[in-house]
Amino acid sequence: MGGDHGPSVVVPGAAIALDRHPESKFVLVGDEAAISPLLDHHPELKVAASIIHTDVAVRMDDKPSQALRHGRRKSSMWLALDAVRHGQADVAISAGNTGALMAMAKFCLKTMPGIDRPAIAGIWPNLRGESVVLDLGASIGADAKNLVDMAVMGATMARIVFDLERPTVGLLNVGVEEIKGIEEVREAGRILRETDLQELDYRGFVEGDDIGKGTVDVIVTEGFTGNIALKTAEGTARQIGEYLRAALNRTWRARIGYLLARDAFNVIREKVDPKKVNGGVFLGLNGVVVKSHGGADAESFASAIDTGYDIVRHELTAKIASSIARERRAESSLPMQAAS
């Protein structure tokens, strides 16, 4: 029921994803009266889908506390998460209110053993391909341990999603020297340098422009900064797009030029298109949750489903659990932190 368009995007999105992964089954949670008629347009999905009916839906502008108060145990968001908790579904996918989804997911699924805070990971296009960037806003005020956990979780996701042996990992900072930045980041850097983690290749600090360059496969940052970096990048992309649109419309010459080069522009639009990289993955919970953009269309929502499908097929949750356990063992062999 979530997002700007509700079932009118979710149902056709599921139909597109089903076409790509015909063995999938869908549990559609929400108002049956709204969902059922849409299924009639997608006969294959109708066969592969069941409906869990509820009248209650979390609103896009509900605060997390409101959503929990009014929506726990009865809203479509909660029931979708509950389906994951009870093994009726392998992954919950929502285009709804992010803060409410995270609050409910923590409440319903709980964090994994050893993890204090979940994180939201996104797939970010860059000049070398794509990278995993986390946290995009779940764990505001993360400490050094949280950042190290994110490095491990992000690397596990990158191994699966990008099919890499040993992803490279960087900590986002304001400079590359070890003395730079806030204490939590410096301390996380020290732990990652000194701990020998098999699953990831820690490359030190990276700066904001390294995200676009694709210097590393996984970029780790605390959620406040991560959220602002993500939105600043989105804003910059939109800003340049607007400049282009205006400039290419200004003269006849430019308009003809645009028409000739249109295929080129379409290539770029594809590359920076959020549709292709839709899906923030909640990491560190006992179950997989994927958050689609609220403004997603059917194609874009299908892409969030694809992300969930990939992650479940490769058993992300189990792999993170064993990576975190190995990290704990490696850390326990570290010398105590030097007094600062």
Next chain:
Amino acid sequence: MGGDHGPSVVVPGAAIALDRHPESKFVLVGDEAAISPLLDHHPELKVAASIIHTDVAVRMDDKPSQALRHGRRKSSMWLALDAVRHGQADVAISAGNTGALMAMAKFCLKTMPGIDRPAIAGIWPNLRGESVVLDLGASIGADAKNLVDMAVMGATMARIVFDLERPTVGLLNVGVEEIKGIEEVREAGRILRETDLQELDYRGFVEGDDIGKGTVDVIVTEGFTGNIALKTAEGTARQIGEYLRAALNRTWRARIGYLLARDAFNVIREKVDPKKVNGGVFLGLNGVVVKSHGGADAESFASAIDTGYDIVRHELTAKIASSIARERRAESSLPMQAAS
């Protein structure tokens, strides 16, 4: 002597700025043997300039502590700041090492009465024009009071640079609701809401994509996040530029289209060109310091000089001092902070 190119950029940059402001005088600080021959190519600048010779220069990779140790009282950077302290110059402009410049500026010029931490303010192009964004990295770990001071200093700068009566100000956050984000930002928001500041129109929280939209004239954030937002935006702009270049080179059709639309592309390049907006302004010190990009060319360095010229002509430092004094009076009439 600073930046990637030293006097070979600084001297012709000064010549360009002199041409625009013929009443300016220049004090060139550094190695006379390197500076003098360059002045021969710029006879007007030669008349308007004096040289303070020193052999010592801060290196681009010196840590602030190293720079202070080796460069205090004798490096070109220090002597340029010292010229401001002693009234020989109205503004110091450097393309050198940012961390070293800030450390030396704090040491040499000291912070203004009532200001704990200086901030670096930049002028950021957006869809409505330009805005002042601060802090870009000077005050990592700013508290609520520092953020409020930055709002006042940034608004004073925006009044001068954009010629506005009462600039609009936003605090950068991960959402627009009052309950969002880290505590320092929420508390700064409370103070700005409750204090009636004549010089600025506080508009509440803004998000990362509001920077590119130009939602407000002044965007305030703590330095860690500000630095990462700036570099992320630069990286995104470069990334899209690379995509464009590659795509427009792929086919003959696209290449011809590009040639026809080239003027349009030049318009955009102008808009996002750091040359046009070069110059981070150090706010909150007893004197004006402008930091040019290290990689600036002569045109770009001249633009940093222009920024310094504007700010000095409009007496930024004195205006900030009186705004801060008014802010303190307004704050002292506020009720005590509610226990949280």
